[in-house]
Amino acid sequence: MLALAATAVGTVLVVREPLPQVAGRVEVPGLGAGVTVSRDERGVPFIEADTSGDLFRAQGYVHAQDRFFEMDYRRHVTAGRLSELVGENPDALEADAVIRTLGWRRVAEQEWELLQPETRENLQAYADGVNAYLDQRDRSALAVEYSILDVRLDLADPEPWTPVDSLAWLKAMAWDLKANYADELARGMAFETIGDVARVDELFPAYPQEVNLPILQASSVQPTAAAQQATTVDLSSSHLQEALASAERALSSVPNLLGEGDGIGSNSWVVSGTHTVSGLPVLANDPHLGISAPGIWTQIGLHCRERSVECPYDVSGFSFAGLPGVVIGHNGALAWGLTNLGADVTDFFLERVSDGTALLDGERVPLSTRREVIKVNGGDDVEITVRSTKHGPIVSDVLDIDALGDVPVPEGSPYGRYEVALGWAALTPGRTADAVFALAQASDADDVAAAAAMFEVPSQNIVYATTDGHIGYQAPGRIPVRADVVDSVLPSDGSWPRPGWDSAYDWQGWVPAEQMPAVQDPAEGFVVAANQAVTPAGAGPYLTSDWDYGFRAQRIRSVLEEQIRSGEQIDVATTRSLQADVDNPYARVLLPALLAVDVPDSFDDDGQDLLRTWDMRSDADSAAAAYFASVWSNLLELTFWDDLPEGYEPTGGARWLEVVRRLLETPDGSWWDDRSTVGVVEGRDEILTRALVAARRELTADLGKDPSDWRWGKVHTAAPEHDVLGSPALPAPVRRLVNPTPREVGGGAALVNATAWDAGSGSFGVTAAPAMRMVVDLADLDSSAWVTMTGASGHPGSVHYADQLTPWAEGRLFPWPFSADAIDEAASDVLELEPGR
Template identity: 50%
Template structure:
């Protein structure tokens, strides 16, 4: 994407011209798209007037008499604040980025179109309840009302800059918004929050080089003895059993040919090249927990949530309140929280009776299947030739007259993703030749999100739910992506529910690509909702979810082996147990916890190593008496993390393929925790030297190298070391902010900001140890809901509600977020009125 967007800006645009535009007409161009938060607007289709009240942070609270009016107003408001983001998202999810950005976006489009996100979304429309379908149409009506009176630079500054390239001409006018545009965003959510395709590919590549025991040491089992699962007493009263037989030798031999490994490389590369929407990889998780009244100062529950997602500009979430003037059967919504631009309703938040939060369950809902082709139009399945389903996809490409065309092929398992690139297709053919097999090979993806479902129904049902029974009934419809749902209500109840479609495999457990020609590896169904983990009012009054294991090993169904390893969840649990009575501020303080439990395990080994040089020993000495917390101004945190990065590099870079180098997250915490107890493991040996290194050799070298690195980057004296000076967050616009041209980047990006925290800490400001120390994912928002008094709840967004660069609400919440502060969360009408700064009224058009 970086190369793509640089081409967009540079090609055909003289920098001098851009500077002239920015300098000469900058004020007009920048402010031209700023929406009005006050006044009166006619909106077709209203039953009665709708009022939008905004506070000083621009957060809208919408009041209407009917749901249709409420969601139409939300559509208008989202378009006011974030239409370019919405337009960009729908181009991604429809596989139409090339229409905006030219040929360099075509590979991404082919991948998305091959998976068929938009096609599935269109099929889902017919499955939804009439009410949900109507709400989606109402929302689209509001968006389109805004589009009817705004275009080009009047919609967003990004369009003004893009018009200089003239890819779509200076008068580019977005097409009308549709219900399917909203539903397609749910596919992006499912892609970013579900599946282990990358791990399947990585394991297969490693299998070409290492025996199984070496590979499994890099994927250690969950440490149930140290870190508790979400539902530690899970059991089954009914349901089936599950087998985990290994993939057979024929499939393994086929997958380990050089050319099929190249094919996997191609799929992996294209998948990772998708624009960052929610984000993928380590660091993409969340914290959410709930405590009952026995743990609070009010005697009522408290619920906290902070989803860890990719750090983008604008932030992923936008805050909103949706209020029926008279809440009842006719208009049942009185809800406030965090929403996605482009999607009606509230995703995470509370209504007048309950509150809920999400963390990623991350079950294994994706399987790669190796397919044997029999000619271009069929595959082998159970020794018979089975035809492929084929469809043609056409792509309009900005800057060229001719459309591009591909043929998408699908087996019974799903789309043939190895068709996406020429390299991958050729690799499959070569694999067949080298195996002396007349059939070529390809790779298909089976994924739960490619089956149309009713998740949109679930979102509205959750917004309406008034008790645990209704909440669970809503969750039963939440098919993808599977999430950990935590719950609290004003009656004092708390709960946990795992929803979603999680496949039951007849054979194998989804860790490796399976042989598509063998029906024994089919999916036989999904875990019944009744058998999915759930808990209501646990005896200890505490439920913590932080992507750790959900259930003990005795649970009869296979959810995943891809858990976070529980370092965050256990720290949260211990903080709660030690806290005594909690209030909203105490809950928020736990969200800011920076203790590094990995450092706590590794530092004793680092201190044990003998270092003779006084200069090098100064670094090691900073780790003595460290409390293992990582605030931005911490010297020992700075040094430890530089040591950690060097340690991973020295231990693994010489032996692992680059694309599998350690990112330093919780899996690598667990890998290294075990490895340091094996001082003569072959992993310690540096293959680039003639001698054989041991653990202490590598630990010493990491300490010495880190001392040199941190001295170069910061200061000779440890008193000048600060973790935040290395660990910086730059909020980057997903498109033009990656141009690489300073003046353009400065228009849209903000930062850098110096942060504390780190990967797999409660304050999860993730960084990738294979790349550097820069922040790659963050708590995208933080909220604490007080079920005793909703107006005493707290919330904060990573950026602000506005997507308009230079508007006051573009990053007005960021400095507060960086400092760990939150905003008061007004919910009742009285509290909203006390903070009223702007009023926009929608009225019916006069006849």
Template identity: 50%
Template sequence: MRRLLRVIILSGIVLATLLLVVAGTGIFVVRHSFPDYDGTVALTGLDADVEVVRDGNGIPQIYADQPGDLFAAQGYVHAQDRFFEMDFRRHVTAGRLAELFGKDALETDKFVRTLGWRRVAEKELGLLTPTTRAYLDDYARGVNAYLSTHAGSGLSLEYAVLSLQGPDYRPEPWTAADSLAWLKAMAWDLGGNMNDEITRTKLAAKYPVSNIASLYPDYPYDRNEPIIATAALTKGGTFTTAPVETEARRGMLTQGLLKSLDTVDKVAKGLPQLLGRGDGIGSNAWVVSGDHTTTGKPLLANDPHLGATMPGIWSQVGLHCKNVSTRCPYDVSGFSFSGLPGVVIGHNAAISWGFTNLDPDVMDLYLEKFSGPDAVIYDNKVRALSKREETFKVAGQEEVEKIVVRESRHGPIISDVGDDERETGELAAKRLDTSEAFGVALQWTALTPGRTADALFAINRAQTWKAFRAAAAQFEVPSQNLVYADREGHIGYQAPGQVPIRNAGDGDWPVPGWDSRYHWKGYIPFEAMPTEADPDDGIIVTANQAVVPKTYPYHLTDDWDYGYRSQQILDRIRAAGKLDANSMASIQLDTKNRNAETLVPYLLQVQISDEFDRQGQDTLRNWDFTQPADSAAAAYFNVVWRNLLELTFHDQLPEGTWPDGGSRWFEVMRKIIMQPNSGWWDNLATTQRESRDDILREAMVNARAEITTKMARDPGSWQWGRLHKLTLTNQTLGKSGIGVVDKLFNRGPFELGGGSSLVNATSWDASEGYAVTATPSMRMVVDLSDYDKSRWINLTGVSGHAFSSNYTDQTDLWVRGETLPWAFTRGAVEASREHTLTFTKPDKEN
């Protein structure tokens, strides 16, 4: 939910920053926070010295004798590089942004505090193993050691700018709950179909369900393969790829679907759209066995697609026990989150793993029928709501703000704090001719305390497929597709997470909270979750497509990505012959637009009389459907695509539901393009009835005019990258809208190839423009034959300090599609050593 990061900075920052620069203090303030990567630092609580080796890109490799020392050093290193980002994140997840940014952030705080992310994180601490809890505390000890000797502009340039508008701010000590709370934010971004649920219901206010279904086509299993080709359960309830008859269960799900649709038709129409993540957020991950590689050992690739932020979401790190044993079992390298110990995606000495978003339906909206302010109706009885008061400190004002959070059995009443959600209840009541508005409650798996932190450390330690699956069993939210490979030659796939089993309905629509038939009756058992080891063809591809065919008896979701990326990856692998790390990386850069492959033949059949307009159409002739940054055909096609979506749907759909142009709209257009007289083609603003070819012609003519205005009259000067640009934006001060401040923290624009729902997924929103909204946040290829031959790249750099040499030192490489060598063994790390920082015990502890 993007409003969580919507922060407006007070205009006084502009004057203060200008004065700072004019006064000649700018260079000092900018460089004041740069950390020392060399030398010796005393760190309380160490068992023995710890060494941090960094290469020229500032990527740290940490060596320690004990796990506690390892994670304490990681905390210190993360604080060195990214503390403002960590501090900002914990203010987001605790609903305390207004303490930093004033009243403009209060709406965000109220929503987050109503959801209770931080409260859930604090409850999770008691569920974790003592070992995990100790590691979180060790990490916090390292962070706080850095805070004890750094403050204000010595921590980050952002603090220097913010301090000029008010009293000095000193961060609170870091805690274990601060680390866990960030997992809730990631779960929010990566979990559930709430945005689609709201959009469907909003459309239901205007159209019958059958019309809406045409905008949510079924997954095209005949063209785009699911992750696992066959899926069922044994009599014992264990997932199997062998055929098992499940007809009775399928019938029950169909009946539940009909009940849900019937209820929605009567009760819940008109939900306004919540600002969700859209089609741009996804990921690619795939693994191939040694049968497909030049070395005879597996290769594993991963590139998660996330919002483009400055600094990037990931921080690279190596965590190495000097002598690996049961007492110190970590020898792991990969991508971490600043603020969280361990490695999230990467490899250890025995196995490698990657993630893509499974995106199951783990959120449901419930309409609640109030009985006074403190109770709701449930099964014809009055049930009390639980209540709690939340208090907010606001920068710039003395008095605190307060709200009362109400919760039903389903979850928090989010309509109490959200204008969109409040309107939902009002519209639902209006349709039922009821005088009192309904409340809207959210039930979400991430609001139940869990043990995902245990799972992350267990994955870091795992040495076998069996141990990896045991770790995955603890990975509760967000549900992910896990791909696996090991040095013994095995590959595998596992879907973990808590996915609800519903008594009625399928989670696609809001349901009546007063009817017990719609409660969750449990979660899909881990043993029944999709899994596969060493498939016969030696290939596993996950790109957010359908996980399983319809034979699978449980309902995961109906809102898969439609498989255009995954099928392109599969086709590339099958045609590649023997693969190495470089050829795997080249697949990550694939820009073929399978949507264009479908539409261009129809566009070329349309007669255009004007020679000037035909010049645009002519760029599509003999096009290979790829979208590098310098492609004229890609530039013209994407402008046509945006105009085509606007002409076809904007006149008939509410503005909040206009097409973003991602894979769902590829599939919608694929179906209606074969229906030349579909009602969607008709422009309701005209008296005549338009056909498909009328709209295709108008889209091309409009595109020719638009691209001429934006770029050039001569098609030879058109380039997709000149429209499709990425600006890396700092999540706080970079969104101020104040030129001088934005330039301090933001970088770009960069001209990119690729596009939405392409393998090289540089997404853009067709309802807004051509600017890049989400990207591959990193790319990695792991070579299980020799880890030092693996490759990796980050979107930005490891440093969060503006103007540091490691702030965006990987970005130019990323833009060009290049990667860095990924040193893992001690010899490779030593060969790239440029800095050494040693942590020692304080004198009083020796």
């Protein structure tokens, strides 16, 4: 018994040792004057300083206090050094090989010299603050994760933080938000089994602008790409399909620090004061990202005691641990939100490679090569050779690290072998870090446009509002210009892989910043930007063909229009309610057809009976929502699995809703036929009936025979996992320590409350969700509200590790203090940072 008690005490001490000092006084070398860090009852820090240097030095110190292991993990990932941290692990080694091939950190190093002096000073001050904290603590006192990893690995002490560590994080952001590259690969792979370009395109339909409106309603800017002559490419080659498949396998091994898949997106909207209670704008934002513990965002306030040239910041919002500044939030004059624009900033170039050269316009051009050595904690070093063409690094077969094998083209081809190179805008060094600090100081539309011109990757929609009553939208981003290649066998707009041996398909430069879509104070009095198309088809510069299909955006727009039409004045409370909206667009599309078919068995039709009285809301306690979700996943399986290659099953996101919406209009269409039933040709109604029956039986097995016992939240849970220690492969006590208890949630993919799930996975569990929610009242900034998914702390032993998770799951937000008086009133702990040696 004494031994067990001693073990328990030891465990508590190990877990609690890394908890930071949050009250009293502490010396921080490098500070020019005292800095005050006030924390509210949820542990959120608000920093007050006299100079920018002290402000960002303190932010680095505080981020290290709360989230250093997360920061260290992120920098190992972005540098392709994960194997140094976690040891011999095939997934980590694959990730390192691909990230080294892409060269994230190499690009970040090149960006340092491009940045404005003030940005470099801020980044350096932040790094100095992080290192001041590291100097004060042993490794075990930094994070419990180090103590756990030390059990089986020989860990070195963490290296000092550098500004490039922060810049490399921007590459991870750009990677996870790069938009359509998965669709481009999926088109190429689907062609293998479908064999018809037009039929493949039916699975990637055009944006339904007649149903779901774009962000902007008009634009005078027209595309500028010139037409060029085309070459052809034979996508039917099994060898080419193998090259595409190997590229997909390689790129899918990269850890998605922000998340991936159909659920990655965001909602944002802003309403002018004409339609609000206060007479000034209200702005809302909730980015939909992967779920993890700790959560992706960390809340913070950065306040100069007196604004001046030496200290121009008075800003609060959401930051990333490891990056100084505020990424989304508000200052004293302007609030801004970000959603993924979804611009096509990647292309796969099919390269004909032979003897270290690639074919280009009939000539052989040497590949560029470099050697990379991956160090493995507890194992042997692994060496890879990275090869690149003029279009980008060769990513096919990058996981074959012993010998990067070439993939042969059909016999008799004079051109050599196929490889796949990745062209990606983020591999060109840029100035996004400058944009972060510029947005934090912006006060009007011109300031936002100037910041957007530097916000090159990832390409985001910016909605904004000002305290003097203006609202607006601005599209930033480095967007490739693609020539309109005439007589091309495949579209030349970037939606399909491109022939790398023909320069007609090369990028022609970047869309000028002044041509990017924007609007201020639109006549309808609001802007909704939720990943839908930015402009009507044909208007503005070409951005992409692969938008989110706009069902979330249209629901937000419809609710706002109804509120305005009825004379209801909008405020923070109504806006918070809309963020939690669970109206189901899938039901509005499918329910008439599902209720029209006959399910003759009295047992099997119990589920259909639920749908007859359903309010089409996917609340957590809804039995009908659970049944409908099962119907949807079974419908997709019955309709498409027989036509698509393994690994490309429908995920069920908004694209698939649009595919099925169109397909419902053709009851005898070929997609409905199940090719596995030889001699039988199925139609729409038979597949719908089968889906209803299969769902009834699936939920009977999972939730019980009585439909009244079913509940959507029972199967649709948000279960944040620790990036390193949360895996089922780890011991249960470790997982219990680092993984918060799952929460039942409502919502779903393509709903405003966008708790996405993957219909092809066999699970209804949440894969992506609003990683935070915020509502800003421009009339009274202290009346604004916010919440993050887990909590302010990255320490599993902290009470603030997951104290916001339950309120988040319930759709609740917390007060968001901004003024000095409000911060003082909200303070639960105050830490004074003093200059030290």
